[in-house]
Amino acid sequence: MRVEVSAPARLHLGDLDPFALGRFGYAPVLAVGTPRTVVEAEPADVLIVQGHELQEARTYAQRVMDAYSLNGVKLTVKSTAPRHSGFGSTTQLCLAVGRAVAKAHGLDLSLLELVKSLKRTSTGGLFTFQLGGFIVAGGFPVKLGERVLLRDEPLIPPLIFHSDFPEDWRFVMVRPLEAPRSPDGEEEEKVFRRLREMTPPTQLTHRGYFLLASKLLPALLEKDAEAFGKTLTAIQTTVGLIYKPVQGSAFNPASEWLIPILKRSGALGLGQSSWGPTVYAFVDSHERAQETVGKIASETRNKASVEVVAPDNKGATERIL
16 A cells, blocks of 8 residues: 655754763653655555655665565655754654555554664654654663664663643744754764763753753643743753763854844743754744744844744654555
């Protein structure tokens, strides 16, 4: 059968513990409705790949075919999130391709089976793909000197927390039009190795855990947008200081000029998704988001893209075509 899989992007709201004082990769993550990764697949005699990101899509499709001895598939990648910009595009592409190939052949794989067949070892966006909404991923223990992302076997972190995100709340995403590519793959592994060779900033990490557990999650559950935004800014600033030795500043250097603009916009909170360069302003309504867009756009003067995104509380969707 011919199927389409549509996966939300994700905002990574801060890896609290890259030194694994508790668990590496312990982080809040949010699924957002746009941009989306959309993949279409149907059975074929051989592997045919068309559309976007052809090389990666072919690799992921072949892995699923090899794992389950499938003859072939015609795969079309209709859209992806901007690559290496903080949207979790690689994970969403990987999972969407894998799910589409499996479904086209009538296979209903669990998340663990899917990840194993894809050999995906970076797992920051697994639960937003599966469930949508607001997630706290529990990370995993990592020994000193051990590789953290490029591993032989995937490690699925425990799901610590999952909740729908208030439908009215919005993020205004701001991305500089000119920015170097964020680290990924072997380069990202080297960055984490350099960071983990330094003295762990214990106070900062403890503060991050405290802010998440005692302030951010209660604010979310109580739908207190002001408290949520204030705490989110505090977490993002704390995480920025943890990563400053390898990032060069508290925010991606290519985006740092945007932070004062976000502060002047009147947003309730601000931060950076993953390594950036995408930064964001958090507000409590669509109307306020539109006002914020106008204020930010007037100052960035066509040097950055500015768009509003809403939460996605469903995760990846599938439909038979």
